[in-house]
Amino acid sequence: MTLLDLPPATGPHHPAATPFRATPLGDTDPLRYLDEHGAPVEGGLHPSEEELAPERLMAVYRALRLARAFDTEATALVMQGHLAVYPSSRGQEACQAAAALAIEPQDWLFPTYRDTAALAVRGIDPAEALTLLRGSWHCGYDPKRWRTAPQCTPLATQAPHAVGLALAAKLSGDPVVALCLLGDGATSEGDFHEACNSAAVYQAPVVFFVQNNQYAISVPLRKQTHALSLADKAVGYGMPGVRVDGNDVIALIHVLGEAVRRAREGEGPTLIEAVTYRIQPHTNADDATRYRDRHEVDIWLARDPLDRLAKYLTATGNLDESLDAAIGEEGARYTARMRAELADEPKVDPAEMFEYVYAAPTPQLRAQRQMVEQSLAADEAEE
Amino acid sequence: MTLLDLPPATGPHHPAATPFRATPLGDTDPLRYLDEHGAPVEGGLHPSEEELAPERLMAVYRALRLARAFDTEATALVMQGHLAVYPSSRGQEACQAAAALAIEPQDWLFPTYRDTAALAVRGIDPAEALTLLRGSWHCGYDPKRWRTAPQCTPLATQAPHAVGLALAAKLSGDPVVALCLLGDGATSEGDFHEACNSAAVYQAPVVFFVQNNQYAISVPLRKQTHALSLADKAVGYGMPGVRVDGNDVIALIHVLGEAVRRAREGEGPTLIEAVTYRIQPHTNADDATRYRDRHEVDIWLARDPLDRLAKYLTATGNLDESLDAAIGEEGARYTARMRAELADEPKVDPAEMFEYVYAAPTPQLRAQRQMVEQSLAADEAEE
Amino acid sequence: MTPTATATAADKETAGGVRTAGPAPATAAPSKTVTFAKALNTALRDALAADDRVVVFGEDVAELGGVFRITDGLAKEFGGRRCFDTPLAEASILGTAIGMAMYGYRPVVEMQFDAFAYPAFEQLVSHLAKMRNRTRGALPMPVVIRIPYGGGIGGVEHHSDSSEAYIAHTPGIHVVTPATVEDAYWMLRAAIAAPDPVVFFEPKRLYWSKAALQLPVTTGPIGTAAVRRQGRDATLIAYGQSVPVALEAAEHAGEYGYDLEVLDLRSLVPFDDAAVTASVERTGRAIVVHEAAGFAGFGAEIAARVSERCFYRLEAPVLRVTGLDIPYPPPKLEHWYLPSVDRVLDAVERAMAA
Amino acid sequence: MTPTATATAADKETAGGVRTAGPAPATAAPSKTVTFAKALNTALRDALAADDRVVVFGEDVAELGGVFRITDGLAKEFGGRRCFDTPLAEASILGTAIGMAMYGYRPVVEMQFDAFAYPAFEQLVSHLAKMRNRTRGALPMPVVIRIPYGGGIGGVEHHSDSSEAYIAHTPGIHVVTPATVEDAYWMLRAAIAAPDPVVFFEPKRLYWSKAALQLPVTTGPIGTAAVRRQGRDATLIAYGQSVPVALEAAEHAGEYGYDLEVLDLRSLVPFDDAAVTASVERTGRAIVVHEAAGFAGFGAEIAARVSERCFYRLEAPVLRVTGLDIPYPPPKLEHWYLPSVDRVLDAVERAMAA
Numbered sequence A, B: 001m002t003l004l005d006l007p008p009a010t011g012p013h014h015p016a017a018t019p020f021r022a023t024p025l026g027d028t029d030p031l032r033y034l035d036e037h038g039a040p041v042e043g044g045l046h047p048s049e050e051e052l053a054p055e056r057l058m059a060v061y062r063a064l065r066l067a068r069a070f071d072t073e074a075t076a077l078v079m080q081g082h083l084a085v086y087p088s089s090r091g092q093e094a095c096q097a098a099a100a101l102a103i104e105p106q107d108w109l110f111p112t113y114r115d116t117a118a119l120a121v122r123g124i125d126p127a128e129a130l131t132l133l134r135g136s137w138h139c140g141y142d143p144k145r146w147r148t149a150p151q152c153t154p155l156a157t158q159a160p161h162a163v164g165l166a167l168a169a170k171l172s173g174d175p176v177v178a179l180c181l182l183g184d185g186a187t188s189e190g191d192f193h194e195a196c197n198s199a200a201v202y203q204a205p206v207v208f209f210v211q212n213n214q215y216a217i218s219v220p221l222r223k224q225t226h227a228l229s230l231a232d233k234a235v236g237y238g239m240p241g242v243r244v245d246g247n248d249v250i251a252l253i254h255v256l257g258e259a260v261r262r263a264r265e266g267e268g269p270t271l272i273e274a275v276t277y278r279i280q281p282h283t284n285a286d287d288a289t290r291y292r293d294r295h296e297v298d299i300w301l302a303r304d305p306l307d308r309l310a311k312y313l314t315a316t317g318n319l320d321e322s323l324d325a326a327i328g329e330e331g332a333r334y335t336a337r338m339r340a341e342l343a344d345e346p347k348v349d350p351a352e353m354f355e356y357v358y359a360a361p362t363p364q365l366r367a368q369r370q371m372v373e374q375s376l377a378a379d380e381a382e383e
Numbered sequence C, D: 001m002t003p004t005a006t007a008t009a010a011d012k013e014t015a016g017g018v019r020t021a022g023p024a025p026a027t028a029a030p031s032k033t034v035t036f037a038k039a040l041n042t043a044l045r046d047a048l049a050a051d052d053r054v055v056v057f058g059e060d061v062a063e064l065g066g067v068f069r070i071t072d073g074l075a076k077e078f079g080g081r082r083c084f085d086t087p088l089a090e091a092s093i094l095g096t097a098i099g100m101a102m103y104g105y106r107p108v109v110e111m112q113f114d115a116f117a118y119p120a121f122e123q124l125v126s127h128l129a130k131m132r133n134r135t136r137g138a139l140p141m142p143v144v145i146r147i148p149y150g151g152g153i154g155g156v157e158h159h160s161d162s163s164e165a166y167i168a169h170t171p172g173i174h175v176v177t178p179a180t181v182e183d184a185y186w187m188l189r190a191a192i193a194a195p196d197p198v199v200f201f202e203p204k205r206l207y208w209s210k211a212a213l214q215l216p217v218t219t220g221p222i223g224t225a226a227v228r229r230q231g232r233d234a235t236l237i238a239y240g241q242s243v244p245v246a247l248e249a250a251e252h253a254g255e256y257g258y259d260l261e262v263l264d265l266r267s268l269v270p271f272d273d274a275a276v277t278a279s280v281e282r283t284g285r286a287i288v289v290h291e292a293a294g295f296a297g298f299g300a301e302i303a304a305r306v307s308e309r310c311f312y313r314l315e316a317p318v319l320r321v322t323g324l325d326i327p328y329p330p331p332k333l334e335h336w337y338l339p340s341v342d343r344v345l346d347a348v349e350r351a352m353a354a
Ligand SMILES: Cc1ncc(C[n+]2csc(CCOP(=O)(O)OP(=O)(O)O)c2C)c(N)n1
Pocket: A114, A153, A154, A155, A182, A183, A184, A185, A186, A187, A213, A215, A216, A217, A278, A282, C059, C088, C090, C112, C116, C119
C-alpha cells in the first residue's frame, strides 16, 4: 500500500554516477554521548565539564521526570474529559527537557501543540500551559513574561515568527536567541524552508530544533523525505545541520547549547534533528494501531530517555533508589497540584470573546457583544 | 545599505567546529566543458560522442542563434509597443536552448515568464509564444500539442505542477519527463521546497533546472541564500544536485541530458543550478542601473554563451565566417517573419473572456456576457 | 499503468487518450442506513472503481483512512497508486493535483481541516481557478478539493473555520456543500465527474448523522438548490450544517404559527438564483443562515442578490444569522458563535414583525 | 541598536521597553503638488523618522525602492537595518513581520503585487489576524501590509487582482484603501501607528495621480468614510480607484439632471455604517462600485448592509457595478471588466427609473 514502493529512508540511494549523486551531510548515525544502556559511547560527543557536572545532570534528570509526570497526568486528564485534546510527548521527554533547559530566560521558545511538557519544564504553571488544550481560545500564560510564543498548530508557521523575533533581537543588539520547535512532518512545509533560508540570509540568532518522532500522525518519515537525514536540509541554507540522538539528553543539551551559543554570539542559525519516537498515538483521538506495529513501539520503549540517564547517574553514583523515590514524590506532588487545578471547569465569560480581537472593538463587534450579553442576561433571568 | 553587512555568498563561512559546520555539497566551481575562450577545460565534464558530434553541435549553435535573434527582436518589439512587457533572456541563451533541446517531444516543459526563447527553440511559433506578453489572457500555443505548460509568473508555483505531471506519467507507465524551469529567486519560495521534497519522495521523473542569473529583479543572490550554491539544496531532498556553468551550452546539454535520462529510467529527480547572468534589466520596465554596476554586466558580456560555442566550433573547423553569416540570415528571416506576425494588433473578442472560465458558463456569467455583448453592439451601432 | 476506464460514459473533457466516466448509476443496492461519512466514503470508492483516472491523495488518507475516516479502506482496495499519503505540504498537494490533471487524471485531494487549506491558497486562486481559461480550454482542471469545514465539534483553534467565502469569490471554481446523506454521495460523485475544479466543503458536524441511502441515487445537479421544507411565511436560506439548524428552527417556528420554507443552497457557485428568487417571491421574507463570520461572508452575497432581485416583493429586510466577527472561539464558547436555532427564531420574529 | 523613539507621543500598545510614536504632525511644510506615490513615500519616511520601531521590508524595497518606487530612498536615508530587501518568500516576509512585532517592532511590509500576497494567506488568516486574541492582548500585531491592487494599468496576468474581500472577511485585521493624495499620506501614517494589523491596499492606478499636499495633514481616522461629493438623488459608494470613477460618473450624471452623492469608504474594516446609512437615508438610492469580481465581493457586504439598514427608505434596489466574474482579463480587454463611468451611469439610470 506504500506509494510506488519507495525504499525506506535508511535504504540505499542512487548509484553514485558523479556528479549525479545524492550527497548526505555525513554519517547518518545520530550524535550521542550515552549509548542505549546509559554508558558513554566511544567516539561520542564531548560535553563540557559544566554540562556533565552531577548537580547539573541531576537537575536535568528532575526535568525529565517532571516532563514525564506532566505528560502522564495530562494523558489521564484528557481521558477524564478535562482537556479537549492532548498530543502526548511521551518518549520525547529528553527533547522537551533539553529545549527548555538549553535557553536562558531572555530567550524565546516557539513551541508546537506537542510541546506542553517543555513549557512545564520552562516553569509555566501546568494549568496555564494547558489552557488552550483545555478548550480556551487563548494560550493561558503570558507569552511575554515567559518569552514563549503561544503553542502553534498550523505546521511550521511558527518558524518565520522565530526568525522575525530573532532578527528583531539582533537589530536591537540584544543577546536573545529564538528556539523554534518543529516536528519531522513540518519540515515538508513551505514555511519551514522559507524560514530556514531567510534565517541564514539574515544570520538571525535562531535554532531550529526538529523532533523527528518518526511520524506525522500516520505518515512515517520515509513518506516525508527521501533524504537519509532531516539535518541534511541545513546544507541548502548554508547553515550547520546536526543529527543527534533525541533520547540522549546529555547529547541534546550539548548540541542545543552549542547551537544557542553560536546564535547568541552572532554565528547564525543552526538546524538540529533529534531522532526520537512518539510512543503514544498522535493525540488521544488517534488510533495508532491502524498504521504501526506494537513491536516498533516496544523497540523504542526500550530506548527510554529517562532510563538512559538514570542508568548513567546510578552508575556514576549520583542516583540511588531512595533519591529516585524522592524525585518520584516531587513529581507526584506536582501532578496532584496539576490535577487539582484542572479539576474545576474553567470559568469562561462569553463577553471576553470580543475583548481582544482588536485593541478597540469595531462598532460591529460592540453590537455583537451586546447581542451576546443580552442573550446571556435573558438566559440568567430564565434560570 | 546591505542588510546587516552580510558576507558575500562566496565568502568564508562559519569556523568549522565539528559538527557545527555548514557543509557545502562539494566544489563550488560550476561544472564545465568549455572554458571562457571556448577551449575544453582540463578535468572538465566528459560529454558523450553523440553530444559532441559536429552536426549536433551545429544544431545547438543554430538554436543559440535563434534564441538570441528571438530575444533581440522581442526586446525591440516591446520598445515599439507591440508587447505589453518583455523579460529578456539575453545572456541566458545557453540555458534556453539546452532546456528545449534536452527533452523529447513527449516530455513536458514548465517555463517561466523569462523562458520565451526556450519556447521558440522548442518550435513554438514566436507569435504564439508571445501571446501572453502581447497582452492576451491565454498562453497562445496549445500546451498539449507542445507539451509545454503556459508560462508561469507566480514564482515557483509551477514546480508542484511539474511534480504532479511527472507523477501522473510515472503512474501511467509512460516514459515522460517533466523539465521545470526556475529562477534563483524562486528557490526561496515555499513551493520550490515542497515540490522538490515531494518529487524525491515520489521519485517522480522531474528535473528542476534553476537558471541562476544572479538577480531576482534587484535582489542579488547573496540576499537570496547564504549557501555557496543553490544546488546544495538538493542534499536535503536526498536527490542529486549539480552546479553547472550556465553559459557553457555543451556542459548544460550533457548535465541536463543525464538528469533527463535518470528521470526517464526511474532514477528520480535532479536539481540543476546553471550559473549565468541576466544581461538586460528584469524587464523593459526595470532600471537596472539602480542596483548594479555596468562593470559587472561587462564582465558577463565577455562570457557570452554564443561566442564561446562559436569559438569552439571555429577552432574545431566546423564554423567559418560564411556559415556564420548564413546562420545569421536564417535568424534575420526568422525575426522578419516574427516582426510581420506581430505587426498587427491581435484581434480580441470580448465575448471570449467568458468562454473558458468554466466548461459551461454559469447563469451569472451568461448574463454578464450578454451585458458585454449588448454594450459592444451599442458601441458598434454608434460608430 | 495507463489509466483505462471501467465505465463507458464518454466525457468531452477527456485529456489525452484516457477514457472517462461520469457518475454512472451503480448497480441497484438495497437501502441502508449509513452515516454521512460512509456515504462520502462510498462515493469515493465508487468513483475510483468507475474511472481509472480518479486518484485520491492527501495527508493521512491512505494507511489511516483520513482523520475522519472518509478515505477508509480505499488504499487497501485500490492500491497505493490510486490512493496515497503525501508529504505534509498543502500547496504541493494541490499543485501536484493540478499537474496530474494536466496529464489527464482526476485527482481528489483532501485538506485535513479547513484552516489547513490556506497554504494552498495561491495554487487555488492563481492556478486551479485559471488554468482552463489561460489555456483556452486545453488544460481543464477536473480536480476536487475536499475540505471538512465548520464547527460545533469541540475542536481547538484552527479546526472549525468556514472558508467558503474566500473560495466562492474566486471565478473559475465551483463551490458546493452537501447537507444530506444522499447529497453527500451524489454531489461528491458529481463533483468528481465535473469538468471543472470543485471545492467540496464537507460539513464535519454532520459526518456522524445518519439516513437511508439507496444506491443508485441521483439528486439535483451541481448548481441547483433544494427546497427541504415548504412554507409560506418566510424563506430560511442555508447550506451545509446550517441546514439542519434551519429545519429545526422551522419546526419550532411552526409552533408559533409561522410557516417557514427552508432552502438548502447545495451549490454556492454556480448559484441557483432561480430557486432562491422563486422561493422569496413566494414568501416575501428571507433569512440567511451560515456559520462563517457574517462580515463579508457568503451570506452577504445571498442577501445582496435577494434584496436586489426581490426588491418589490420583500416585506422585511433580508436578515443574516451567522457566525460572529471574531476568530472562531474555543469549544466552551462556540455555541455563542454558531447560528443557533434560538438566534434563527429571533430573526424570524424580527422579519415577521417588520 | 535598541529602538528608541524620536517622537514623544506615548502609545498604550507599547511592547517591551521600546517607545513609540503615533503619526505626530510633522513640522508644517509648504503645500506641494505631489503624486499619490510620493505621498506614500513621504508617509513611510516620516514614520521611519518618527519611530525607531518602524521597519520597512519586502522584495526589492531597499536598493530598488520598490517596483513602484514607493520605498524610494528609504534604505539610503535610514540604513539597511530599517529598510531591507528580503529573500523571495512572501509567507516568510509576513511571518518575519509577525515575529518582529512580537518583539515590539512595527513592521511595514510590501507585497509586490496583489496576487503575490496569496502565499502569505495562511500567515495572515491564522496568525496575524489572531495573535492578539490568542494571547489576550499580550502580543498585539502592529503590522502594516502594503498591497498595490487593482487594474487599469495594462498589467499582464496576476498583476491586477483586487483581493480585499478575502481579507475583509477575516476578523482581526483592519482593511483600508485611500483614494486621495492626502489620504495616501495620512492613512498610511495612521495605519503604521495603529495597534492592530492593517492591510493597506494601494490603488496602483492612482499612483501617478497628483494633488496638493500640505503637511502636516490630518484626515479622518481609520474606520470612517468621507463624502467626496454631496448629492440628493442617489449615493455612489466606492473605494480606492473606483472613487475617481464614481466622481466622474457623478459629474456626467449632473448633466442628465441627477444629483449624486459620492461616498469614499476609505476603510472597509472597520466599516462606517453611520456614514453609509446616513447618506442613503438622505438619497434613498445606492449604487456600489468596485473593481473586484462582483460575486461574493466586498460590494455584497455593502449592498446587504444598506438593504437591511435602509430597507424602508430605499426607493430602488441597491445595485452593484463591479468587475466581472472572470479571471482578471488582459490589457486589451480590461476596460470591459472594469466598472466604467458608462456602466455606473447605466446603473444610475436603472436606479432612478425604479
Ligand atoms: C498546515 C497544517 N496542515 C495540517 C495539519 C494537521 N496536522 C496536525 S499535526 C500533524 C502531523 C504533524 O507531524 P509532525 O510535524 O511530525 O509533528 P508531530 O505531531 O509528530 O509532533 C498534521 C498533519 C496542521 N496542523 N497544519
